[in-house]
Amino acid sequence: MSTKVDKLNRKENEGFRIMGLPIGLFAIITVVVLIATYMKVLPGGMIGAFPLMMVIGAILNEIGNRTPIIKDFFGGGPIVVIFGSAALVTYGVLPETSGEIMTSFMKAEGFLNFYIAALITGSLLGMSRKLLIKAAVRYLPAILGGVVTALGLVAIVGAIIGYGAKEAILYIGIPIMGGGMGAGAVPLSEIFGTTLNLDVTAMLSKMIPALALGNAIAIVVAGLLDKLGKTKKSLTGNGKLLISQEKEEVKAEEKAPVAIEYKLMGIGLLLSTTFFAFGKILGEFIPIHYYALMIISVAVIKALGILPEKYELGAFQWFRFIMANLTPTLLVGIGVAYTDLAAIIDSFTFQYVILVAVTILGAALGSGFIGRLLGFYPIESSITAGLCMANMGGTGDVAVLSASNRMELMPFAQISSRLGGAFIIILATALLKLFM
Structure with a gap:
């Protein structure tokens, strides 16, 4: 056999x-x-x-x-x-x-929500609990430093060049820092559309150019940071994030490969859709978008270790199945149902390019500075907590880490894409309330 x-x-x-x-x-x-x-x-x-x-x-x-x-x-x-x-x-x-x-499949029949539910639940439950808890102590403040600097700079430059500070934050800064397409721009456009009573397609069409251009600039900046590290060796750990030589580095727990179990994948499907429903329930009582509430719920369950590990594995396997087989399918739906090409073409102005570049540089500078204060090497912190927040999620992580020759930092890049992206969704909800 x-x-x-x-x-x-x-x-x-x-x-x-x-x-x-x-x-x-x-x-x-x-x-x-x-x-x-x-x-x-x-x-x-x-x-x-x-x-x-x-x-x-x-x-x-x-x-x-x-x-x-x-x-x-x-x-x-x-x-x-x-x-x-x-x-x-x-x-x-x-x-x-x-x-x-x-279009009907994406919107009326809920394929978009189905995909996002699998992505959020599986990626968070599949993360090492130790990594999740330890990283939160030092790494999340580094992410926050990059986010604050990026949004602050894009707001200032937006006001100076006549684009508008609020518009620069909402339509350029937030989408770029939002963790990619499936768990970033798409739910953000839903949140913006629902909160502001605006067309979701118009929202996404404003955000997608920022994501595309931001991803490209992030990759270029990653390569430049790698070159800077070779010149200024005190700024880099050559792939090591923490300056301290003690065993403080946050590493994903090493586990033996687990065979795919179809029954567990079915459990993962049930868990992802149930968490989505739970987010909707909480949304009836808490004035936060149900995507954000779902993310918080899954993260809390993971941090507390409530679910048996085999069920977490089921959610992770289901997420991997959906991501491996249906991501291009989802992107087609995004292109057809949510992308207005005319609006996108109109968005590519000199102002727009400048604001995107400022956002990327702000993310790298802010996370590098705060990371250094927390005991991280500035270049590694800039790449992971900054650029991996500003790229297009998982594919962007690979591209950025490849350009900087630091693939060993993938666990931290994933935290930026997953938890950092979740934080941006929560932040966007709060900012919309503030700006309304």
């Missing part, structure tokens, strides 16, 4: 593949889906939306991840999927009916 499995595994690694499928089989599937789409017989609901969005997402993701410059400086696949799918519908390459099916 093992010999047969080994042979299958060897075959699986042969040749070019998309979504794990041989190119020939993927092409046949694509042709079938597109024929149904252009004949306008593609079923409504998820039965039609899933194959169309998965096929489009896989193709555009492959293009983005293989295109020079785009893959190195602009986030690769995710950016191409979002803008490419938006263009396909905006310029009539895909029939109008297919756009309606995908």
Whole structure:
């Protein structure tokens, strides 16, 4: 039996593949889906939306991840999927009916909330409890330093150049610092739209350019910080965050690989959707957006160690399944249902580029300075607590750490993307109340 499995595994690694499928089989599937789409017989609901969005997402993701410059400086696949799918519908390459099916699936049928619930629950419950607790003592203040400096600078520069301090904070600073697309800009646009009674699509269309450009600048700054560390060696630990030589470094607990269990994944599905429902319940009594309340609930449960570890594992496995298989699918939905290309094109002005760059620099400077006061090497603190807050989530973390040659700092980058992004959602809710 093992010999047969080994042979299958060897075959699986042969040749070019998309979504794990041989190119020939993927092409046949694509042709079938597109024929149904252009004949306008593609079923409504998820039965039609899933194959169309998965096929489009896989193709555009492959293009983005293989295109020079785009893959190195602009986030690769995710950016191409979002803008490419938006263009396909905006310029009539895909029939109008297919756009309606995908939009309904994202909004009316709740795929967006389904994905976000899995992301929040699984990523937080899957994090090391020791890492979560220890990191909060020193690392979160470093994140806060970067956030305060970034938002302060973008507000000042926004006021000086005529963009507006409030607008610069809400539509440029907050989205950039929000932890990426799925757990950052998307829920933020929902919060902004709900609170300000504005169109969610318009909100997201204002935020996405900031994310894309901010991610690119963050990657460039990471490379420059690496070069600075080679010149000013006192500023860097060459991948080590803490200056102290004691064993204070916060490390993820090393665990033996755990086999995928389908029953546990089902439990993870139940937990993620239940936590989402719990956030909605709390939202009826607490004047905070239910996304933020859900995040707080999951973090508290994790910190207190209430859930048995096997159920946390189930939530993590479900999250990994959703992220590995449906992230490009979600990005297609974001492009089709939430991205207004005309508004995005209009956003790219000299003012806009300056404000995005100021936000990134503020994040790096603030987190580096506060990190140094807390016993961190400034460059490592700037990269993890600053730039990994200002990039596009998980893909941005990889790009930033690769550019700075500090992949060993991934656990801290993940804290920035997960907990830092959660903090920004809570902060955005509070700022909206203040600005209203």
